[in-house]
Amino acid sequence: MRKTIFSCCLLLLGALPSTGQGAYNIRINEVMTSNTQSIVDEYDQHLPWIELVNISYSTYNVRGMFITTNRKVLDKHLTAPQRIKLMSIIPNETEESNLKARQHLVLYLASHPVKGSTHLSAPVESPLWLALYDANGVDLIDSVSVPPLAPNTTYARYNDGARKWVVKAPDAVTPNTENFIQVTETKVAKWKRDDPHGLALSLLSMGIVFACLSLLYFVFRLSGSYMEHRHRISEATRSHPHFMSLLKAGKKVVQTAHKTTVILKEGSQTAGIDKEVYIAVISMALHEYLEKAHDMESNIITIRPKCTRWSNIGQ
Numbered sequence: 001m002r003k004t005i006f007s008c009c010l011l012l013l014g015a016l017p018s019t020g021q022g023a024y025n026i027r028i029n030e031v032m033t034s035n036t037q038s039i040v041d042e043y044d045q046h047l048p049w050i051e052l053v054n055i056s057y058s059t060y061n062v063r064g065m066f067i068t069t070n071r072k073v074l075d076k077h078l079t080a081p082q083r084i085k086l087m088s089i090i091p092n093e094t095e096e097s098n099l100k101a102r103q104h105l106v107l108y109l110a111s112h113p114v115k116g117s118t119h120l121s122a123p124v125e126s127p128l129w130l131a132l133y134d135a136n137g138v139d140l141i142d143s144v145s146v147p148p149l150a151p152n153t154t155y156a157r158y159n160d161g162a163r164k165w166v167v168k169a170p171d172a173v174t175p176n177t178e179n180f181i182q183v184t185e186t187k188v189a190k191w192k193r194d195d196p197h198g199l200a201l202s203l204l205s206m207g208i209v210f211a212c213l214s215l216l217y218f219v220f221r222l223s224g225s226y227m228e229h230r231h232r233i234s235e236a237t238r239s240h241p242h243f244m245s246l247l248k249a250g251k252k253v254v255q256t257a258h259k260t261t262v263i264l265k266e267g268s269q270t271a272g273i274d275k276e277v278y279i280a281v282i283s284m285a286l287h288e289y290l291e292k293a294h295d296m297e298s299n300i301i302t303i304r305p306k307c308t309r310w311s312n313i314g315q
Helices: 002-023 080-084 187-194 199-239 244-268 277-288
Strands: 028-032 048-054 064-066 104-108 128-133 139-146 154-157 165-168
Touching: 028 128, 028 139
Parallel strands: none
Antiparallel strands: 028 048, 028 154, 048 104, 064 128, 128 139, 154 165
C-alpha cells in the first residue's frame, strides 16, 4: 500500500514540471492596438486584439491563464491573489482555448468578458506593455513592449514564436494564421528606410564623381603628353628638314653601337682577333655614312676619290 502511494506521488511530481513546461510553449504572437478596418468580433465591432500561438507540436489548453497590461504585476512583493486582481483571465467555456500544435487564438482587448469567451477587459494604453501569466498567477510566460502603432498595423513576430519583432502594414497582418513577412518593398523604398537623411547616397555620389574626375585627369594628362611629344617632333621637322634623316641615323648609330658591343664581346672571347681593327672599320663606316660619301647599295661602301693639291705632287 505504501509503495502504491509513493508511486502515485512520483507520477504527480513528474506531471507538474511537464505541465509548466507546456505553458511556456504559448507565445504572444501578434498585437493590434488600433483596429478600424481589421477583423471584427461577434457583434461586428472593431476591437484591439492579440494573438496567441502554440509553438509546440502537442496540444495545450490556455484556459485559466491570464493576460494583463498593468506593469504593477511585476512587483515581487505582491501575492498571487493580489496579482490576479490586476489581470484578465482567459475563460474556459470554449473549445477555442484548447490550442493544438501550431494553432492560433485571437483575444479581444478593452472589451468585457460577458460579450464572449474571447473578450478580455485588459485596457489598451500607449505605450503598451502586454504579459501572459500562467494559471497560478505567479509564473510570467511571455511579455512584450509594443511601440506606438498606426491604425490597423500590428506588432508581430517575424515568424511564429521567433524572437524578432516587426511592424506589419495593414495589408500584411495575419490574425489566426501563421506569421510571415513577405519582402515586397522596392530597392528605392529600402534605400529610403536604411538612409532616411541621404548621407550614404551623398557620399556614394561624391565618390563616383571624384573617381570619374580622377580618371579623366589621367586620360587627358597622358593624351596631352603624347600630343606635346608629337608637336615637338613636328616643330623639329619643320625647322630642320633633315631632322627625320638624322633621327633615323641616330637609331642606326644606336643599333650599330649595340652590334659593335656584341662583336667586341665575341671578339674578346675569340683568340687572334684584334679589337682595334673592328673599331677602325666601324668608325670609317659611320663616318662615310654620315658624310654621304658612299652609294646607297646595301652592304657596299664606295669611297669616292677627291682631288686636292696633293694630287699634283710628283706629276
